[in-house]
Amino acid sequence: MESLRVKKVRLTETGTDFHELTKGFVSIRTRNLFPGSVVPCDLYFPFLHGGQALSLEKALASGDEYTAEFHDKLISHGIQTVYIRKEAEASFSDYFTSKLQQIINSPNTPSEVKTQLIYDDAESIVKKVLRERPDQGNIRLGRRFVNYFAIQLAADEVTADALLVIFSKDYYTFTHMVQVALLGMAFCRFLGWKEDDLKSFGFGALFHDVGKSSIDNAILNKPGKLDADEFDLMKAHPRLGYERVKKTHVMTPDQLSVILHHHEALDGSGYPDGLEGNDISLYARIARIADCFDALTTNRPYKSALPPAKAIKIMTDEMGHTFDRELLARFVQFLGLEEADQPASGLRLQIDLGIKVLLELEKQPEKWNGLLVGMEPERYLIVRVPALAAAKNHLQPGSHTVCRYICRGNVVQFRTKVLGHVLHPVKLLFLKFPSGFQVLNLRKNPRIECFLPADVDIEGRHYPGTLLDISIGGCKFSSRGVSSDISSQLPVGASITLFSTLFSEPSPLPFAGLVRHVEVDRDKFILGIQFERLDGVSHQKLSAFLENMLVLVR
Template sequence: MIKKIAIADLKPGMEVVQLSSEMWQHLPYLYADPGIIESEEEVTRLQELGYRQVFVAMKNDSDLSDEERLDLLITGCADVQRPKPRRPFDEAIRSAAITYEDAMGLAMRLVSDAKLGKKVDFTTAMETASSIVESALSNPDTLVCLTKLSNFDDYTYTHCINVAAIAVVFGDYIGMSREELTLLGVAGMMHDLGKTAVPARIVTKPGRLTKPECEEMKRHPGYGRTILQRNSDIPPRVLEAVRAHHEKYNGSGYPDGLTRKEIPAFARILCLADIYDALTSNRYYKDAIPPNKALGIMYGMRDQDFDPTEIQLFIKCLGIYPSGSFVRLNTGEYALVFETDAFKPLYPKIRIVMNKSMKPIDAKDVDLKDQTSDNGETIEIVECADPSAYRRELMTYLTGN
């Protein structure tokens, strides 16, 4: 397999491949002398000469570790991301809503089985995750909308499904295979089962945890892996992701203090989805943060909690105003973001649903890339608004029921 990478990612032992002599016309900063890179000094010299990109011969996918494969996906995704065909939102949201509701039922059963010491149902979890993947491939914005506007109030269950959905959407964005996406979805659904072994008074405590309580809470990833090990069918990748989903880029996470290179690929994705959903959901001890502000907070955590490239791609995947955001417009009206464009993140498709007084109106769809208001004024998003008081009504504008 041939891959274009940044010169900074070039390593000794990599082979620069032979290319057409016309390539420099399209990529003027491309290094194209074929041969094996012998040393770090050679890489440094190429950087000093101003080269920025290079095509190299990579190992076959089957020879790569999970982490190497994810790194390649991210490298390629950061370099170029082509839009994928989507099923129309209004068609896709109905089937996605059914999938989401079915997944909620499974989440309740998984938590119940974990509390009772039963073996978790991996077969059904795989089937449910496959349905989530199908929705993500059909139209990822439907799942992102549902994670923010669904009518299920119990955070214990919704968080499991939201993390699975968001992780799968991001995994698809960076080019993971369907098989990988399904396992990633299962890991997302099961990532917090270890909290069933933590006393409820700690999990639901509204105030700051004491040091002993905090230490007990930090054990939940390990508890989760132990719970899942009751079922020998669950793959090691899922077990590792569940144990490592609170590890951090700089090694400050738990339970093992792993650094970026040591954290399993699935766990890094689950960590992004976990933090995003936690910030944008109502909790026992805090109100939800608007999606755009949550992404801003997460961007501020780069180089500490998150790999800087991965968080940038995560934000690009979800958009500046993620699907499901309830926004106020410069016209004074209120709208729902229902479809985003990674190439024009400030100009999503919106559905205007309320007037200036926040009274429901007949819904009107606007593509901010090329539409204007009735009086000729360009429509723009001013800010995200709090949807909590209107969540049930807002969902009807998306699903029709």
């Protein structure tokens, strides 16, 4: 593949009108091409000539094999997007969906990879609808997305945190539409909705902003506040989208209500119809919450993205009267950002008996070590605290306490209240079961999500799996098809060697380290590995890989 003459370029500096250059083409993410497969159409890549002229040139022809070597070269050169001609879009869609179907049904593919590919599929569907305007054919493609994601939600626990990791941090109409649908469907699953209802909601939510295709981009992307006339035009997008999709006769009234009423407010201050209370459908009330949250947590031309906790504070404190308060409280629980006054029904706190916890009083310097020895979900936790006799004057019933523990290599924190304590025969502290938690990022070195093939050597036996993320200091590795006693073979502190090619290396590189975390779930295990004593070559190659990847994700 020496003919791949690729240079990383900044398109804005080439002097070429890239929009004109790509007319008649559709962009495809490199990760949506599968090594070892036969490409269904010609693939084009941007080439820079003489540092100035940019062109699209054919790199693979229809029927050529997309080899792992070619894929590695693209990744190593930072190429994340390729192009196909518009007339080949249907062929590529058939190719991608057939591969996606296999991946969705594979027990060996990490949940994160499945969700990312489902996101990509939904994004391509929405782009097509926005480009072509809604018709029966392209709107019906949305059913494929909701079917896939409903399967994923049933098979794996897709948390809000897992979604926020893959969500675009910059606001585009098409990514926003996809993110509202994904977030809303996952929230509905959290609420206990049946699969058919999940699909029905998601189908409407995926196209909730389709009316924006009729709004001038100068208004959509204006860096400052809209004037009165511009805002009136913007407020027309729900009805414009509704009228267009209604003519396709594809959606039910509930699904159409998401498009028409996702900007309606419970107090009647919304648009376009100024509906109040239960006059707004349940679908539209949920869509409004997801829509507002995603808008606040992404970068817009006129504002920077807010952290999720800050967005929720604004939605609760400043906009609470416009939302269904019960649904908003449940959404806060779904996100796991803070405690709510009611029990956390359906909240899946990832904490196991025997785990070590650190307790401290809010705004106080004292800290105490403990061990979780019992719990009654949604009611209380029981923590054994050796120093409880000395700490009992601090840990009185009603005291607000912060607890931290390690889960999957991350620090998890929750706030709770002391319910009571027992000093004899064992020193036990009873805490209120938390209804929310935060995952804290305390790492010195940035971790890059990569989903690369890798394997680990455990007592001379190799276990193939996936490298979920990696930094200069360590990584997270996942594998399936193992015995349940694997944890006994891998105590915390055990030496281990991981092997990975890091995309472009001709042979796997060894990375020696120590096991810092082990999690076993039936036939799947996840390891947190801390690197140590890396040889010069492995350290150099890993540093170069991380540097290149950090440039790409910024």
